[in-house]
Amino acid sequence: MVYRSHYEIVPIVCSVFADHKLRARIREIMKEREVGPQNAINWLAVYLAAEKRLGRMADSIIPEIAAKCLWMISIQKAMDDQLIEQKPNAACIRQEIHQYVQTMMAGLEPLLPARQKTILKKSQKS
Helix, strand or coil, X not given: CHHHHHHHHHHHHHHHHHCHHHHHHHHHHHHHHCCCHXXXXXXXXXXXXXXXXXXXXXXXXXXXXXXXXXXXXXXXXXXXXXXXXXXXXXXXXXXXXXXXXXXXXXXXCCCCCHHHHHHHHHHHHC
């Protein structure tokens, strides 16, 4: 599970951000070895693009953005749990991350009643 990796690495990453020289050296190493979070995000974006081509995602979805959002959900949850010393419970984590993803997939735009949609469509045509 990606969350588990994030949970384990969060203290290290936070330490790296606290030291300018260490952060610079880590960046050099990541660049030399062509590693870093961008690789995992890119692979996830490729997967999501394939899902989109198969019609399993809305046409309006940008796979790269969705991949970053999914990645950030996991890393933020891990960071929160580390900060409050919450021990990972796989079932609870899965449920919470699932709820974040459901919210993201449902979208944040309010759904209009059918009548308002019809009025809105007519006003846009005018």
